[in-house]
Amino acid sequence: MSLFDWFANRPKSGSINQQPSEREIADGLWTKCEECGTLSYNKDFRSNQMVCLECHHHRRVPAEERVCQLIDVNTWMPLDEGLRPIDPLKFRDRKAYSDRLRETQEKTTLTDAVYTGTGQLEGLPLALAVMDFRFMGGSMGSVVGEKLTRLIELATKVGLPVVIVCASGGARMQEGMLSLMQMAKISGALERHREARLLYIPVLTHPTTGGVIASFAMLGDIILAEPKATIGFSGRRVIEQTLKEKLPDDFQTSEYYLQHGLVDAIVPRTQLKKTLAQLIRLHQPVPKVSSVVPLPEAMPV
Numbered sequence: 001m002s003l004f005d006w007f008a009n010r011p012k013s014g015s016i017n018q019q020p021s022e023r024e025i026a027d028g029l030w031t032k033c034e035e036c037g038t039l040s041y042n043k044d045f046r047s048n049q050m051v052c053l054e055c056h057h058h059r060r061v062p063a064e065e066r067v068c069q070l071i072d073v074n075t076w077m078p079l080d081e082g083l084r085p086i087d088p089l090k091f092r093d094r095k096a097y098s099d100r101l102r103e104t105q106e107k108t109t110l111t112d113a114v115y116t117g118t119g120q121l122e123g124l125p126l127a128l129a130v131m132d133f134r135f136m137g138g139s140m141g142s143v144v145g146e147k148l149t150r151l152i153e154l155a156t157k158v159g160l161p162v163v164i165v166c167a168s169g170g171a172r173m174q175e176g177m178l179s180l181m182q183m184a185k186i187s188g189a190l191e192r193h194r195e196a197r198l199l200y201i202p203v204l205t206h207p208t209t210g211g212v213i214a215s216f217a218m219l220g221d222i223i224l225a226e227p228k229a230t231i232g233f234s235g236r237r238v239i240e241q242t243l244k245e246k247l248p249d250d251f252q253t254s255e256y257y258l259q260h261g262l263v264d265a266i267v268p269r270t271q272l273k274k275t276l277a278q279l280i281r282l283h284q285p286v287p288k289v290s291s292v293v294p295l296p297e298a299m300p301v
Contacts, residue, residue, distance in 0.1 A: 078115065112143040118155075121280070142175055145182025152189040171210055200221050
């Protein structure tokens with residue numbers, strides 16, 4: 001065989017035994033955008049707050065990562081970490097609810113679908129709650145409702161603004177009526193917070209639906225949303241079948257909600273901390289936290 005024939009017939013994959021395949025992605029080094037497919041170096045991707053550098057797609061953020069993005073270093077004070085869900089109805093579908101809880105807790109290392117605590121955002125004290133969609137779709141059960149209510153009541157007593165970062169599929173069906181009651185409980189706590197003339201800002205992320213959007217997610221003094229987030233009560237297909245009409249392509253998006261006056265602003269994640277700080281400075285006097293209620297020792301984030 002001549003040298004020319006060898007080059008003409010050599011394997012194009014670069015290896016004799018290797019079959020043509022998709023580009024391999026080294027574990028832990030690169031992240032592939034779910035929207036445009038662009039590969040981003042993990043360090044750059046995280047420094048951009050998990051927003052695609054190419055198409056600006058906002059990837060879902062774990063609760064602990066969101067706290068790091070918003071809260072100043074060494075100022076985070078978690079609250080009610082010991083609250084854990086139980087199975088009061090002994091609910092079972094394809095598997096027992098108690099088994100689902102245990103498996104989800106082991107997989108995510110979370111106790112339930114929300115982080116709550118106090119901290120500082122650009123030096124401004126606030127009460128922060130962050131929902132995590134990884135835990136059973138961010139569903140709102142008794143623990144989520146209790147932790148949010150306790151956070152809001154503490155903020156009312158101390159004089160803190162409240163920010164809740166929402167990401168949820170709605171109420172948790174496995175807890176039945178107990179889950180639905182959380183809507184009224186949280187809303188009542190927010191009303192007392194409003195009567196104290198304190199600021200509440202919900203941030204709607206992808207997705208925010210069901211009982212969450214039907215209660216505390218839409219009760220803010222100023223309602224913010226991330227770009228292209230899915231926001232709505234029931235699913236698009238259910239609405240189309242009920243109305244027997246074709247809905248607009250951008251229906252149930254943050255852009256649609258802004259156009260129809262249901263949210264006040266769409267804020268890119270990279271601008272969220274700065275925007276929240278500006279709003280708090282404009283609308284909320286700085287409280288004297290230490291002179292009102294002692295708070296737990298801060299933890300680094």
